[in-house]
Amino acid sequence: MERETAVVSPAEMKRQAAFIREIRDLPHRPDTYFIVTYGCQMNAHDSEKLAGMLEEMGMRPAPRREEADFVLFNTCCIRDNAERKALGNITWLREVRKSRPQMIIAVCGCMIQEPGMAEKILKQYRFVNLAFGTASIHRFPELMLQTLESGGNTVVVDQEDVIPEGLPVRRMRKEFAYLTIMYGCDNFCSYCIVPYVRGRERSREPEAILREAEALVEGGTKEIMLLGQNVNSYGKGPGGISFAQLLRQLDGMGIPRIRFMTSHPKDLSDELIDVMSASRHILPQFHLPVQSGNNRILEAMNRHYTRERYLDRVARLRQAVPGIGLSTDIIVGFPGETEAEFQDTMSLVREVRYDSAFTFIYSPRVGTRAAKMPEQIPQEVSSRRIEELIALQEALQQETLKRFLGCEEEILVEGLSRRSDTAVSGKGGHGISTTFDGTAEDIGKIVRVRITGIKNNTLTAERMDEKNA
Template sequence: MNAAGIQPVTRGVERPAHDARRGKCSTAASVGGELRSVRGRSPAGASLARAGTGGDQRRLSVEQRRDRLGPYHGRVLPTRGYGGNVTDNRAPQSFEVRTYGCQMNVHDSERISGVLEEAGYVRSSGEGTADLVVFNTCAVRENADNRLYGNLGRLRSAKQENPGMQIAVGGCLAQKDRGEIVRRAPWVDAVFGTHNLGSLPTLLERARHNEEAEVEILESLDKFPSTLPARRESAYSGWVSVSVGCNNTCTFCIVPALRGKEKDRRPGDVLAEVGALASEGVLEVTLLGQNVNAYGVEFGDRYAFGKLLRSCGDIEGLERVRFTSPHPRDFTDDVISAMAETPNVCPQLHMPLQSGSDRMLKAMRRSYRAERFLGIVDKVRAAMPHAAITTDIIVGFPGETEEDFEATLDVVRRARFASAFTFQYSKRPGTPAAEMEGQLPKEVVQQRYDRLVELQNEISLEANSELVGSEVELLVAEGAGRKNAHTARWSGRARDGRLVHFTPSGEVEDRIRPGDVVRTRVTQAAPHHLLADDGVSEHRRTKAGDHWEVGQRPKTSGVGLGLPTFGAPSAESAASAEQGCGC
């Protein structure tokens, strides 16, 4: 086990390759960076084969494969940083990362950007098509595959006009579809999964050298993503993962199959990364995990997440801490106490409900019941009366009856969520729910969905209306309001996560920047936002605002300290985090 707490694994990758000009494709097994002959299946289930015309396949000997690879002989070319040195004998290549899906994907894209910059690529200015376009995909959202292949199709002509351009596909859909991507879109150069973000520059260099697609999908982590550098998207707000993967088996969810079993980072790693962000002026950090409440189980501390929240309270300059997402089954009272007693932990809780029907929760394999969920809500409100509690709800799960749906509406009325992300169930191939009987007609699901949204909007408006006349502290956000350019309003997030559009006045109007902090009074409420049109009573310029003003976004090196301790990181730890030990 290495310093990041990851068990080393034997690497075996499936790498279908193709040359769009010749209409050929092949598959190679790479183990430990070298090609070797394979009988049957490699440790990761890879095979060594070549597909000729008409779909005829034959085994390639090592010698034949080496002849085809030329000077590579199955080895990676000399690299700089985390990938090939793309600046050798040519101008720097520009890149663009397009992200779909959840917050974890957004954070992964920051890692991808950091790895590419480390390898010598430069971020695209946004004018024209970049030399490299990377798609970080989602397999959870409806029509995710259609969206990807549609976008890939639109880039085909751009690549024909610019033969040096490269396209890469990563993320959950890549982990699921693997070689299918290059079969459906032969102009793609590299496909990588959720477990090997750091391999992208090398895959691109191989594809460029061999004029064939490179597909590398690992079945478990190559290295913990936090050991990779990251180019942050925001000057004032940052994501920090506490774990990757998930040990739950919800019948509607494909994430565990694509991201693997839960692996926890050590507390010292997490706190060092949070401290490094705070030292760069970041004011707000969101701790990420598929189930943050299970954090610590892997290293034998069931109460680790509450301790982690308290330790974040000791980090200088860190003003706001959020987290997502907890699972009701693992929610413990010590986390509620830590939230209430740690000043910089925000009074906000996003806890997925999914259904208010115990029968549906059992079918979903959610391992808690409605009363357990409501009990947590009551405890949170008792400790933090003004906390904003939000949730996720699925409507139309297979077998859902009108009685089941009414049970969901009842829980929504009792919980009085500040807001809810509501979803219409749709089949996800590869999940148990996709094979269940009782799939509901679309019109029934739509009708129930509309009723739920109407109820939640009423509750949200009532809750927001209670805030009219109160003062709120806002972290000014960039581009959070679609109508801001027409209304002369700015937007920001209150400590409880609510979106507030505000109108500055006087001299302060020209001095406010995203990343600054303001105080203002709420004048009007809507279901999904608040308005504050009486000007700003306080304005504090921040280091984050300074960085935003000059276009400087934080770049953090990889963190792999492996410290099983709590408390603010020491000076030595912070220094190591900034340098990045990469272990």
């Protein structure tokens, strides 16, 4: 049976490439650009694609947004404060533009795809020159040309769930690359707006992914992070291959280091765990969002697993990949969460002993089921709970990280340490930030170190030798 495909047609991609060439030849096109990115890795990678298109249009990056001719806000709407921050910054830039009238302000990403947001931009943010949603990223050249020619207020929100292949990409780092394997989400967790703004699940063809991975390795990439809202359901549907099968193929290609995120616990199969266990290149790290340790809350969240099933998956992972680095996401203050239910989350955190945890206060999102639930938790209760949770996680983390002391690790150096210009930092296989003596020359290299200490939930190390893989 043939698989349905949502891939944008090659003819359409050619049409967009023609718009890029047209913009490049325009006498009045902007010279410089700046992209402000909010949110997750999917957004960060979208920004790399947008930068790739802008550079093909002949523009170059500006050092600061205030100095750019074209400023693009790539927004997130997962939580209310992400949205407020973006709108605040967009409004602030309007003031800056008073002394720089040639500046074009554009907004894209998840926030634009939210119900009612396009109308809001048209009415309340008329100074925004261009706004487009996540489903229109491949149409950016066409929309940009329209904006440059009209000088007006172009707002486009496409609803079609597509897979754009072959967009130019300007990667932020040569040695590390994001590689999207699927788009959208079908899970409809009751608190989450992603399925409404990123559309239905659709997987890229394995051949397209393998081709992209091959090109990255040839270009010198040392680490690839596979991206999707729920990578574990990659390939779902007739004729597809599973995520585990895809990983097995990638593992055999000689990519030095492979990571992936995000995994939904309900779809974490034994097959995937076995592939990780037998793999030579998949790093021993797993991000497995639990969200709550209480079964009633997990059901109200529409997560489709129980605390017991989650703990079983953790045990299986640890048995198959000894010493694996585990991280999670946790929400406190979900509607109706009682003190006892919150304490179930605390006890789960004590039981699992994560290497790191991203903790959030529940944020109601219009259009989701949870936003309409009665018994929204007062802010002061949620604030107290999150403080308690953070304190517990930090104390536990100091203990869990001790298992790395004295161990040898290979660190892919990401940059200079924020605290010193004679130190560098990067991540080892377990995904924990590690700092050691070094210079800008180390950036992009894989360096062998021995872990010597723990500082602010990160590791410190001493160099052993250099492995320029």
